[in-house]
Structures are given as structure tokens and as C-alpha cells.
Amino acid sequence: MIVKLLRNNGSRFITRQMHSAGTSSKKTSVIRTIGGVVCIGGTTAALAYHWLHRNEVQMAALGSSAKFASVSRYMAEPITSRQVLDANRNDMKSRMEELVMRIQHDFCRSLEAEEHFGKKFFVDRWERKEGGGGITCVLQDGDVFEKAGVNISVVHGNLPKGAIQQMRSRGKQLAEGDLPFFAVGVSAVIHPRNPMIPTIHFNYRYFEVTDSAGQKQWWFGGGTDLTPYYLNESDAKHFHRTLKEACDPHDPAYYPRFKEWCDKYFFIPHRNESRGVGGIFFDDLDGPDAERAFDFVSSCAHSVVPSYLPLVRQHKNDPYGDRHRQWQLLRRGRYVEFNLIYDRGTKFGLYTPGARYESILMSLPLNAKWEYMNVPEKGTEEAAIIEVLQQPKNWLKL
Numbered sequence: 216m217i218v219k220l221l222r223n224n225g226s227r228f229i230t231r232q233m234h235s236a237g238t239s240s241k242k243t244s245v246i247r248t249i250g251g252v253v254c255i256g257g258t259t260a261a262l263a264y265h266w267l268h269r270n271e272v273q274m275a276a277l278g279s280s281a282k283f284a285s286v287s288r289y290m291a292e293p294i295t296s297r298q299v300l301d302a303n304r305n306d307m308k309s310r311m312e313e314l315v316m317r318i319q320h321d322f323c324r325s326l327e328a329e330e331h332f333g334k335k336f337f338v339d340r341w342e343r344k345e346g347g348g349g350i351t352c353v354l355q356d357g358d359v360f361e362k363a364g365v366n367i368s369v370v371h372g373n374l375p376k377g378a379i380q381q382m383r384s385r386g387k388q389l390a391e392g393d394l395p396f397f398a399v400g401v402s403a404v405i406h407p408r409n410p411m412i413p414t415i416h417f418n419y420r421y422f423e424v425t426d427s428a429g430q431k432q433w434w435f436g437g438g439t440d441l442t443p444y445y446l447n448e449s450d451a452k453h454f455h456r457t458l459k460e461a462c463d464p465h466d467p468a469y470y471p472r473f474k475e476w477c478d479k480y481f482f483i484p485h486r487n488e489s490r491g492v493g494g495i496f497f498d499d500l501d502g503p504d505a506e507r508a509f510d511f512v513s514s515c516a517h518s519v520v521p522s523y524l525p526l527v528r529q530h531k532n533d534p535y536g537d538r539h540r541q542w543q544l545l546r547r548g549r550y551v552e553f554n555l556i557y558d559r560g561t562k563f564g565l566y567t568p569g570a571r572y573e574s575i576l577m578s579l580p581l582n583a584k585w586e587y588m589n590v591p592e593k594g595t596e597e598a599a600i601i602e603v604l605q606q607p608k609n610w611l612k613l
């Protein structure tokens with residue numbers, strides 16, 4: 216083993232075991248490519264399908280010369296023009312667009328601040344011919360973040376048939392005929408390099424659909440969840456406590472209900488294990504009224520940074536070796552299993568004729584690892600995390 220001394224970070228040295236001599240190029244490539252953005256929540260993926268199918272999305276990089284006045288507050292110019300946003304300031308669509316832009320900006324800048332060598336997010340602003348677009352922010356090959364993706368999308372048009380079917384099957388009453396919709400959301404998956412830092416996924420979204428009679432339906436959805444490679448109970452508790460504190464002022468029943476929903480959703484039945492240590496997850500939230508639902512979603516979205524950044528700071532310089540790296544790769548394989556077999560959005564996308572499968576599968580990692588019958592030895596750190604994943608815990612002992 217060659218142990219590479221990366222740098223002296225003030226108090227201690229950070230070591231990273233790179234590769235053994237014989238298989239150096241192979242191992243290195245594995246290590247370099249496992250950072251795919253792995254999973255997006257069901258509805259997000261379903262939306263991604265609407266936005267991306269049939270090559271409807273036009274990618275257009277935003278030049279660094281954007282003149283937009285608020286560019287320092289956001290990652291790029293908003294998708295909806297400033298005039299339209301200003302003219303409809305009290306409209307939920309405008310408020311939610313502003314919220315997701317703000318969340319994207321604050322989260323991206325917080326992550327950038329953890330990079331040791333000033334790595335920055337690459338900002339890709341794209342527009343969709345039929346209406347709307349998105350801002351994709353990717354930080355790749357950082358020394359703290361192997362791959363971090365933080366996206367927002369603002370999309371409108373007519374609901375495709377497949378989406379209508381899917382929504383009806385979820386109990387939505389939707390009229391016949393064209394159904395104009397509006398969807399705005401932020402979603403992110405962060406893959407840190409250090410296996411002692413968990414992966415985080417979050418997504419917050421708002422949806423409106425209007426039928427030919429002018430009847431409008433709206434709802435919010437979202438969640439934040441954590442996937443550690445190694446268990447650290449105090450981290451898991453901090454994470455859950457922060458989410459609970461965001462939920463409680465709105466309704467004390469929210470955290471327990473949405474925590475359970477999260478455990479149920481991110482579960483891999485054939486393994487009989489959860490994808491991670493959970494968090495919160497909810498969909499179709501349309502009460503008690505729009506105002507209060509928005510406030511709740513806003514609190515949740517603002518709790519992402521305080522729930523996660525302390526974990527990054529605490530562990531980004533933890534020492535680790537090839538064994539930890541290989542375990543991280545195996546665990547990322549579980550993400551793939553979940554996404555391809557169970558994630559509603561992915562399945563919905565792939566089973567729809569004409570689906571742009573490359574876009575749907577873009578969220579998978581470049582490399583993941585499967586080993587026949589890999590069962591960690593009893594008493595190891597690897598066994599400890601499996602145990603917790605097989606028996607979802609009540610982290611806050613409610």
C-alpha cells in the first residue's frame with residue numbers, strides 16, 4: 216500500500232491510501248469514478264422525466280457575464296423572468312421559485328466553503344422549449360466532495376398522459392382533457408470523498424395543476440435523508456434532531472409521521488434493509504392551508520445546512536483507508552438497487568414509451584460494486600451499520 220500524505224491541516228495529517236502497486240490504475244479509476252449522483256426521490260425523478268423526455272430540454276450554459284442584479288444571492292438568473300416574479304410576488308409559484316433558488320445558493324456556497332482548495336460549483340442554466348428550465352450545479356472531483364449535485368427546476372406545460380395516470384393511481388381527482396401544470400423543486404445528492412461523511416439527499420417541491428374548468432389543485436412534497444457508510448450515533452441523532460426542530464413548530468405530529476414515511480420509502484425489501492438512517496419524507500401535502508404548508512416546507516429546506524454541515528466539518532479530515540473506500544463502493548451499490556428496482560420515479564420513467572432513458576439513468580453512479588455474499592464479520596464497524604439498517608431506529612427515543 217502506498218499511503219499518500221495529502222496535507223497538514225493545522226492539527227493533523229490526513230492520509231489517504233491510494234492503491235497497491237499491482238493494480239494501481241484499476242483501483243484508482245474505481246476510486247475516481249464512484250461519485251455519480253446516485254438517487255433522486257421518486258417524484259423528482261418522475262418530474263425529471265417530464266422535463267427531460269424526448270430531448271425537450273435544451274442545455275445552455277450561462278456565461279459568467281450574467282447581468283442579473285441578484286446573481287450574488289442565487290447561483291444564476293432565475294428561470295422565470297425577474298419581471299414576472301416581481302409582478303406576481305404573492306403567488307405561491309413565485310415564492311417557491313425564490314425559495315428553491317435561495318436554498319440552492321446557500322447550500323452550494325456552504326459546501327464550497329468546506330473545500331480545501333477552493334473548488335467551486337459548475338453552474339449550468341438550461342431552458343426548456345415548452346416552458347421553464349432549471350439550474351444544475353455540480354461540484355466534481357473536489358477534495359472534500361467527490362460529486363455534489365444541487366439542482367432546481369421550474370417547469371410548466373401540459374401533463375403527459377403517463378403522469379396523469381400515475382397521479383390518478385395516487386388518488387388525485389383529475390379532469391379529462393389538457394391539464395396545465397407548474398412544478399418547481401430543488402433536489403440534491405452529495406457524495407463526499409471521505410467514507411466517514413454520510414451521503415445526503417434532499418428534495419423539496421411544489422406542484423400545481425389546473426383542469427379545463429379552472430379548478431386548481433396544489434401540493435408540496437419533499438424530504439431529507441442521510442446514508443452513512445459507517446455508523447456514528449451522535450451524527451444520526453444530530454441529523455434527526457435538527458429535522459425534528461424544523462418540523463415541530465408547524466405540527467408536532469409531522470416529525471414522527473414523516474420519519475416513518477421516510478423509513479418506509481427508502482427501504483430495500485429484498486435485502487430487508489433500509490437505504491440509510493432515514494430522515495423525513497412526505498408527499499401530497501396540501502394542508503392545513505397553502506401558507507402554512509409553504510412555511511413548513513421552507514423550515515425543512517432551511518434545516519438542510521445545519522443538519523449536514525456539522526457532519527462534514529467533523530469528519531472531512533478523518534483518516535481512512537482502502538478498506539473503508541471499498542465498503543463505500545459496496546454501499547453505493549445498494550443505492551443503485553433501490554433506484555432501479557423500487558424508486559417510483561425511475562420505474563415510471565423507464566416504463567413510459569419514448570422515455571429518454573439516458574436522462575433517467577443519469578442519476579446512477581459511474582461505478583458501484585457488488586460482491587457475492589459480502590457479509591461483514593460480526594463486531595466490525597461494517598456489521599454495525601448493517602444492523603442499524605435492518606432495524607430502523609428511533610433516534611430521538613420518542
Ligand SMILES: *[C@@H]1O[C@H](CO)[C@@H](O)[C@H](O)[C@H]1NC(C)=O
Nearest residue numbers: 351364366402403404577578
Ligand atoms: C441534477 O441535474 C443533472 C443534469 O440535469 C443530473 O445529471 C443530476 O442527476 C441531477 N441531480 C439531482 C440530485 O437531481
Ligand SMILES: *[C@@H]1O[C@H](CO)[C@@H](O)[C@H](O)[C@H]1NC(C)=O
Nearest residue numbers: 447448449450525526529530
Ligand atoms: C462521532 O462523531 C463525533 C463528531 O461528529 C465524534 O466526536 C465521535 O467521536 C464520533 N463517534 C464515533 C463512535 O466515531
Ligand SMILES: *[C@@H]1O[C@H](CO)[C@@H](O)[C@H](O)[C@H]1NC(C)=O
Nearest residue numbers: 486487488602604605606607
Ligand atoms: C427483516 O428484518 C426484521 C428486523 O430485523 C425482522 O424482524 C424480519 O423477520 C426480517 N424479515 C425477513 C423476511 O427476513
